[in-house]
Amino acid sequence: MKWLASLPVLLLFASSVQGQLRLDGGTSTLFHGSGGQATMYLPNSTISGGLGYHDGHLLIGASDSFLFDGFKTTVGDQTLGFSFDGVGLGLALKGISASRVWKDECHAKPARRLGAVGYLGNCGNKVVSAVAFVGATGVGFFAPFATATRTQHIGSGALLQFQIRNLTLSSLDVVEGGKYSLAQGASYSDRHLRLSGSGGLLNSQKFFQGSATLQPIRPWSLYANHQSYFVPYAAQSNGVGTNLTAGRFTALAGLNESKSLGRTITGENVGAGVRVGFIREESTWYKATGQTLLVHTITETMRHWTLTEAIAQATGKNSYSFGGGYSGNRISVSVSHSVQFLLNGRGYQQTTGVQISFRIRDTVINAQTVTDPFGKTQYGAYAESYVQTGLQVAGHETHGRTGKFAIQGKCVLPDGSPVEGCAVVIDQEITYSNSRGEFSTHAKKKGVVPVSVPIAEFAAPGDWQVIEAPNCAAPDAPVRVVVQRL
Amino acid sequence: MNQKLLVLFLLFASAAHAQTIAPPTAEISTKPGKISRGSFQIQNNALQPVAFTAEYYSVAFDPRGPHYQPVDASVTVELSQSSGRLGPKEIHRIDYKISCRVLPCAVAIKVGMVTGRTKDGMQVRIILPHFVYLAQSKRPRQDILTAAGLIQKGLIQKK
DSSP, rough: OEEEEEEEEOSGOOOOOOOEEEEEEEEEEETTTTEEEEEEEEESSEEEEEEETTEEEEEEEEEEEEEEEEEEEEEEEEEEEETTTEEEEEEEEEEEEEEEEEEEOOEEOOOOOOOSSOEEEEEEOOEEEEEEEEEEEEEEETTTTTTEEEEEEEEEEEEEEEEEEEEEEEEHHHHHHHEEEEEEEEEEESEEEEEEEEEEEEEEEEEEEEEEEEEEEETTTEEEHHHHHHHHSSEEEEEEEEEEEEEEEEEEEEEEEETTEEEEEEEEEEEEEEEEEEEEEEEEEEETEEEEEEEEEEEOSSSEEEEEEEEEETEEEEEEEEEEEOOOOEEEEEEEEEEOOOOOOEEEEEEEEEEEEEEEEEEEEEEEEEOOSSSSSSEEEEEEEEEEESOOOOOOOOOOOOSSEEEEEEEOOSSBBBBBOEEEEEEEEEEEEETTSEEEESSSSSSOEEEEEOOOGGGGGEEEEEEEEEEEBTTTTEEEEEEEEE | OOOOOOOOOOOOOOSSEEEEOOOEEEEEEOTTTTTEEEEEEEEEEEEEEEEEEEEEEEEEETTTTEEEEEOOEEEEEEEEEEEEETTTOEEEEEEEEESSSSSEEEEEEEEEEEEEEEETEEEEEEEEEEEEEESSSSHHHHHHHHHHSOOOTTOOOOO
C-alpha cells in the first residue's frame, strides 16, 4: 500500500545561514516510491537530507559534499556512474567518494610581431577524471525529488573518465558482496556522427547497450540502437531507422525487434509527412505480430498552443483521438498520443501521455504520466522550490503581463539622469528600468493600480533612497520615480 | 533469483554558463510592413534569482561588425516583457513582434541580467543578444551579412 511520505519542509535555521535551500518532494510509480529532500548549498559544501518510501521500505538518506585537499569529497548517499545519450550505468552508494578532474591547461606564449600583441596558444583538449569510493552499495531510490540507498553489501571501486576532443571513455569497476560489476562506456560525437555504448558485467551478468546516429548530409539521418533491461524481467530491444527532411516534406522508416520471455517480436514502420504553414500532416504505417496499424496525425502549432487530431486504422476499424497543449511561462499542459514499440510481445501500441507543469514564484510543480517499454502507464508528481537564505528574497512574480493597457515610466536621478536597475512594483508585478531609465508593464484593466519602489530589490549597485515616487499609476499616465544613491 | 536494479539515468550535467539565451539568432522571411512574430528563451541556471531587462536596437553591419542604434521610425518592435525577475533554474520565454517598412533589416534584442553585486557598488551584468534578421529572401542572415562584407557568399558554415 502506497502512502505519501512527503517531506514538507526541512528548515535548517535558514535565516542565519547564507546560501540557497532547495526543497523537493513527490511521488512516482515509475520510481516505486515517494519522498522528499532538502539540499542546502553553502559556500564551501552542499548538504542534503531526505526521506523516502520505496518498495515497502522506509529509507533515510543524507550526504555532504565538500572540497578536501583538491578532491571533491562526498559522504553519505550518492549516485555514481556515467551516461551518454541515455545509455550508461549507475551505482547506488552509502559511503564516501573522492573525485578529481585534471584538464590539459593552455600554454600561451607571446607572438613575435609588430602591432597588437598576440598569443599563440597550444591548448590541449584532454580531460581526465577519477572517482574512488568505498561503502555500502545496494538498491538505490533515485527520483527527481529524493535520493536514498537501501544498502545490501559492502563494496568499493573506481570510476574513471577520459575525454579527448570528441571522444569520451568511461570505466566503472565495482566489487561488492563477492560480485563484480565492470562497465565500460564510450562515446564519440562530431557534426556527422554520434556513437555511444556501454557494456561489461553487471553483478556478474553480461550486458551491452549502444546507439549510433549518422547524418551524412543535413536533411538525412540514420540511427541504430540496442538496449538491455532487467526489470521487471530480462528483455532486449533493437532498432534501426532513417529520417529524411526535404523542405516541407518528411519521410521515415524503421525496424524494431524485442526479445523477452522467450519470444522475439519484430516490427516495421514507414511514414511520410508534409507541413503547410502552421499545419502539419503525418501518416505512418506500422506492422508487427501480423497486425497492421495506419495512423494519420494532423498537428496545428501556434505560438503557445498545439492541437493534435489523429485517426488510427487497424483491423478494419477506425479510432479517433485528440490531443494538444499550452505552453506558457507560468503553466504548461499537454496531452499527447504516440505509437510505441513495446517489449511485452504486443508490438506497436498507441500510448497516451499527460504532462502538467506550473510555477509559483520559485516553486515548480510537475506531474506527468509515461508509458514504460513494457506497456505499463506510470505516473509521477513532484515539486521543487528554492529558498534564498540569509539574503534578501525577491518574492514578486514576473511572468509577462498580457494586458492591453500599458503603464510606462522612468526612473531618474534628481538631475534627470536615467537610472538603470530601479525596481518598481506595479500591481504586484516587478519591473526593472533599462539603460534609458525606462520601465513598463501591461495592465488588464483600465484603472488605477498600486505602485511601490522596493529599494532592497534594486539591481543597480550601491545603496539607494527614494526621493519621489507615486503610490498609484494608471495607463497612459507616465510614472516618474526619482531616486538618489547614498 | 537475486535481481539487481539496473539504474539507467541521465546525468544532469550543469551548464557551462549560468545564464543563457536561445536561440541567439532568428531569420524571418517577410514582406515590408508585415508584422513578424518570434520568441526566444532566457535561462537562469544559477541558484540565485536574477533581474533582467530587455532592450531592442536596430543593427547596421559593416566590415567591422555590428553597430547598434536606436530603432528609427521605419522599424516597430514590441516585446511581451521588457524586464522582470528570473527565478533559480527558471526558463522564461519572451515573445516579440517586429515590423520593418524597409527590408532587409536587422534588430537586436539585448537581454541584460545582473548576476551579482558587491557592497562597494560593483555590479556584474551579463548582456546576451538575440539577433533577428528580416528580409524578403529565403536566407535573410546570409544576405545581410554578405551585403555587409562580413562573409563571402557560399562560405556560410552549415549547422
